[in-house]
Amino acid sequence: MQTFEYANPTTLQEALGLLGNKWGEADVLAGGTDLISLMKEYLATPKRVVNIKGIKELGGIQNSKGALRIGATVTLDELVENAEVRKAFPSLVQAARGVSSPQIRNMGTVGGDLCQRPRCWYFRQGYGLLGLKDGKALVPNGENRYHAILGNGGPAYFVSASSLGPALVALNAKVKLASSSGTREVAAAKFFVTPQNANAREIALLPNEIVTEILVPNEGTKNATYEVRQKEALDWPLATASVALKMKGSTVSSARLVLGHVAPTPWSAAAGEKALAGKAITKETAEEAAKAALADAKPLSQNAYKVQLARVAVKRALLEAIGARG
Numbered sequence: 144m145q146t147f148e149y150a151n152p153t154t155l156q157e158a159l160g161l162l163g164n165k166w167g168e169a170d171v172l173a174g175g176t177d178l179i180s181l182m183k184e185y186l187a188t189p190k191r192v193v194n195i196k197g198i199k200e201l202g203g204i205q206n207s208k209g210a211l212r213i214g215a216t217v218t219l220d221e222l223v224e225n226a227e228v229r230k231a232f233p234s235l236v237q238a239a240r241g242v243s244s245p246q247i248r249n250m251g252t253v254g255g256d257l258c259q260r261p262r263c264w265y266f267r268q269g270y271g272l273l274g275l276k277d278g279k280a281l282v283p284n285g286e287n288r289y290h291a292i293l294g295n296g297g298p299a300y301f302v303s304a305s306s307l308g309p310a311l312v313a314l315n316a317k318v319k320l321a322s323s324s325g326t327r328e329v330a331a332a333k334f335f336v337t338p339q340n341a342n343a344r345e346i347a348l349l350p351n352e353i354v355t356e357i358l359v360p361n362e363g364t365k366n367a368t369y370e371v372r373q374k375e376a377l378d379w380p381l382a383t384a385s386v387a388l389k390m391k392g393s394t395v396s397s398a399r400l401v402l403g404h405v406a407p408t409p410w411s412a413a414a415g416e417k418a419l420a421g422k423a424i425t426k427e428t429a430e431e432a433a434k435a436a437l438a439d440a441k442p443l444s445q446n447a448y449k450v451q452l453a454r455v456a457v458k459r460a461l462l463e464a465i466g467a468r469g
Contacts, residue, residue, distance in 0.1 A: 215254030
């Protein structure tokens with residue numbers, strides 16, 4: 144690990160003053176479950192590490208003004224155990240529980256989950272965010288069984304690593320960001336971006352900003368997350384689906400359907416949403432929506448299996464949202 148300066152501010156303004164205007168000048172430390180491993184592999188070499196765990200204003204979960212506020216340093220365990228979250232937003236609880244390591248749930252934070260870097264092994268082995276060697280993408284003709292099946296026309300082929308991202312996008316959440324010059328809110332759907340070059344980032348956060356909180360509107364939706372995994376032990380999902388349904392009686396008035404771990408960003412499946420409008424959720428309509436959601440999938444040479452897994456995730460998330468079983 145490269146040597147670095149360590150800062151331990153107690154206020155948000157103090158922390159913001161310690162950040163830089165370029166990536167690599169300073170990195171934010173919260174739970175540390177991703178940053179420390181990146182630093183050990185020399186994939187992150189910050190000159191300064193700014194620990195924000197002691198900043199009280201970045202913690203806590205409150206319900207006010209029609210929205211649930213989740214502080215950036217709230218741990219995944221705190222999210223799972225919160226009664227209001229469990230009642231109104233089961234999709235978030237299900238996504239957080241999917242992180243099967245008790246140690247990571249205890250240390251890992253909501254803000255850190257949104258900001259974690261891709262798990263793509265080309266990136267983790269030092270080939271950069273886009274997995275390039277001599278200017279050529281290694282993924283299309285290489286080992287790509289865990290890579291994207293949607294939004295993978297290039298230059299990015301990795302899948303978004305966030306566990307909470309799909310559910311937050313489906314719930315129309317907003318991410319609040321702060322810098323020394325002020326604050327701004329970004330829709331969760333726009334917080335995740337597909338980088339167009341190797342020097343870009345996969346989130347809308349700037350190097351001089353900190354995620355301070357997430358705001359989830361309480362719209363009274365029926366919501367759920369379903370993940371398909373290779374094993375129950377600590378691992379990342381192969382495919383996930385998060386849904387949020389506004390119902391009119393027993394039929395869907397509007398739907399949000401977002402896929403995870405199948406694209407460089409949480410993937411809003413508009414065709415699947417359209418297929419549900421005005422219909423009751425049954426096994427048959429859930430299957431139809433699942434097929435529509437994956438109609439545009441373009442698997443790489445080794446990951447066609449993810450198409451069916453994603454369809455299963457969509458179907459079961461929809462049935463889970465209305466209390467049925469698939």
